[in-house]
Amino acid sequence: MFNGIERRVASLWFPRLASDRVLRRRPFSGPFVLTLKQKNANRIYCLNHAASKQGLHQGMPYSDARAFCSDLQSRCAEPEKDRTFLHLLRRWATRYCPWVGLDGRDGLVMDITGSTHLFGGEEAMLADMRMRLMRAGLSVRIGMADTRGAAWALAHYNEGIAPPGQTLSALAALPVTSLRIEEQMSVALQRLGLRRVEDLAETARGPLNRRFGPALLQRLDQALGAQPEEISPQIEPPHYGVRMTLPEPIGLLSDTMAGVERLLVKLGAKLNAHEQGARELCLTLRRVDQGQQQVELRLARPLRDPSRILPLFERGLAEIDVGFGVDMLRLEATQVESLPSRQLSHVADQGHDKLDDLISRLGTRIGLENIQRFLPADSHIPERSFYMAPTAYSEPANGWATLRPRPICLFPPEPIAGHGRHPPKRFRWRRNALTTGRATGPERITPEWWLEDENWRSGIRDYWRVETTQGRRLWLFYTPQNPGWFVQGEFA
Amino acid sequence: MLLREGRGISQVNPNGFADFLDPARLTLCNSHDQAETLALAEEALRSGAVSLVVMQINRPLSLTAGRRLQLAARDGNSIGLAIIPEGMGSNAAETRWRCTPTFDPNTQVHDSTLQHWELIKNKSGTLGAWYVQWDRASRRVIMVSPPRK
Structure with missing residues (x-):
């Protein structure tokens, strides 16, 4: 033209x-x-x-x-x-x-x-x-x-x-x-x-x-x-997948691990070139009889360092039934996240890496969602003053402001017998007869009208710290609009 | 790191212990059953990434399980703590404590944290008992031996 x-x-x-x-x-x-x-x-x-x-x-x-x-x-x-x-x-x-x-x-x-x-x-x-x-x-x-x-x-x-x-x-x-x-x-x-x-x-x-x-x-x-x-x-x-075919099938765990290590080195170089880190990896093993076995690995942090990922595969590979042997390995990073190169420094925290590795390892056993951390939430309602988030997908947050003592252990309110505005002198809770030694309160908490909550239907609550002469320190509350006494928590 | 079975109804309230321990440093694992709790605890102890592993246990610990945890803790150089119901301790344990909150009639402080800690088993020492209290102002634990009878 x-x-x-x-x-x-x-x-x-x-x-x-x-x-x-x-x-x-x-x-x-x-x-x-x-x-x-x-x-x-x-x-x-x-x-x-x-x-x-x-x-x-x-x-x-x-x-x-x-x-x-x-x-x-x-x-x-x-x-x-x-x-x-x-x-x-x-x-x-x-x-x-x-x-x-x-x-x-x-x-x-x-x-x-x-x-x-x-x-x-x-x-x-x-x-x-x-x-x-x-x-x-x-x-x-x-x-x-x-x-x-x-x-x-x-x-x-x-x-x-x-x-x-x-x-x-x-x-x-x-x-x-x-x-x-x-x-x-x-x-x-x-x-x-x-x-x-x-x-x-x-x-x-x-x-x-x-x-x-x-x-x-x-x-x-x-x-x-x-x-x-x-x-x-x-x-x-970019496609983050690498594979290896073998002339003869392999079956030993150590051999398979060696194969995975070679793949990881190749994959790591690929990830490094794009400044990405793998978040989820999928290893496919093809057996001689054309059967396929898969090992999936989810990481707590994006990673591309072969020496850190390799030990995490050990558990998954040990469970695989290789039959007559494996003649093809395929490793793919199914989910990647950007992981820019970082300056090495002498204050690099080794402890963090170790904890992340531990979380990845525990995550292969119980699932990464079950490993959680606390994050603060802005609410006076005790149950809503914090929430749980999976550790792998959240960052730690500060801002824990405890103005008043709060129990260390919270449970759904358990009714006890009692009437009047002041805590009962004697009451039974969880089959224990308890005597009030000292009561501190009340601390009034009103429900959040902008959120519908079944448990707070009974209206405002007056919270009391009750120290029983038996030793246990409980968190009681009284609902004046709907008279009744409840135990909601226990202090240390 | 706190390991517990997911079924329990009671929640740990981070606001309750924010005075003693930064909640950001706590990792919580929900397991399905006790075997899994123990497996997780062993792994966490061995890695040495966490300084303290607390597990909640409902059934007695077998001797083998207790010993395995102990070896793992020695490898990782960390402390494992099992919260057990009364009378279900493992023979393998290094020490066993009984902690009971105590009513403190003398003080006027309203947020007393007085507890009676009793060392009821110790493989490498003597038994003992202390009254323990957290001092909020100086952020330390005050330990007092009970008066001898």
Whole structure:
């Protein structure tokens, strides 16, 4: 195109991408639509060929569609999954050329310059794409041309190949909408009698520019190759997986550990290059009899140091049944977090690392959620003055302000016999007869009206510290609005 | 580090002990049963990453389990403390204490923490008893031997 190199672009359009994706999973030959709530109504988002034949179309309200077609099947559309699927297709398309970009929400654009001969020419490449995609259950329309705009126009309006240098003749008969212009602009052009690309190309440029602005001519030039247009390939997200195949199966724990160590070194280098740390690791062992065993490891902190991760695998590997031996190891960091390099210092706290390792190790046994720490919360209600958070996913917080003595042990309120505003002289609690030696109080705590709490229905509480002559120090409360005495805690 | 079985209804209230110990330094593990508690305790003791491991135990500790914990604690150079119900101590234990809160009729301080600590087993020394009290102002423990009869 420019400086003598002839550029070739292929554009792939998947008109039924979303419904094809769903139907690949659960095939159904009748009319099928995906619906999505758009413009205040449940509308058809994508539909299959059978549904189009029945006269349904995209954007039609779903209730109308059901009236047209009684045996219509539908599911909710999931645009997010469609996008992921399109990214997978993009990755697949790199088998044809390295330069593949996304085009809208249902298309791909590939720069196939210089790679067509590998597939035996353009026709053969196109046939190969079509065959593979059809086998995968996707309907596709492919256009090939010198420019991205022309390839797009061909894919959407007249599937085929525009031979090199004959872009204009290939596009001539196509409607002006094939130039990727706005709806409004194309309607205005049609009103002027400019219905086809050919008409537009022959019209004087000056008046067009004045009437429609530079956007229209830019699109035209891009389609005809007078202006360049880039294709931006997507960056491959880094893949944190390494594997090792062995010529002979191994079975001993020490051998497997040695294998894992080699993998960890490789993975660690990869993580180091991206300044990431692994949070979850998954080790897959393939046995000789094709069985698979998995060891999952969740870490208390993001880590990439092989010597620290390796001992944590020991427990999981010891439980694995290797059968006749393992001949492939695959280690993948399924979840990574950023772990920037840090300056080494002489005050580095070794104790913290040791505690994190311990938590990871205990976490493999009882789950990381069961290892918790206390965090302060801003509330006067004793049960809500703190909360528990998994140690691995929280940072320690300060701000423990205890204005008044609080019991060391809290339990759900247990009723005791007693009446009056002052603590009973004698009472029974948990089958113990207790005598009040000294009572301190009351400390009034009112419920938080902004939070609904079943336990605080009885209204305000007057808390008393009661020291019994038997020794135990209890936290009692009286509910004046709903008279009754309760024990809620015990002091040290 | 505090190890306990998850089923108990009573909660540890960090505001209650914030005076003695910074709650940020405490890690809590909820286990499913006693065997798991002991396994966790052994691992934690052996690692030496925590200085004190407290476990709550409801059933008597076997001699083997007690000895294993003890070896682990020696390897990790840390202290293991089991809170046991009365009369369920393990023979392997190094020391055993009975702590009872005591009513203190003399003082006028309203947040008394007087306790009677009794050393009821000691493998490498004599038994004893003390009255122990936390002094809030000076942030230290006051220990007084009871008067001899």
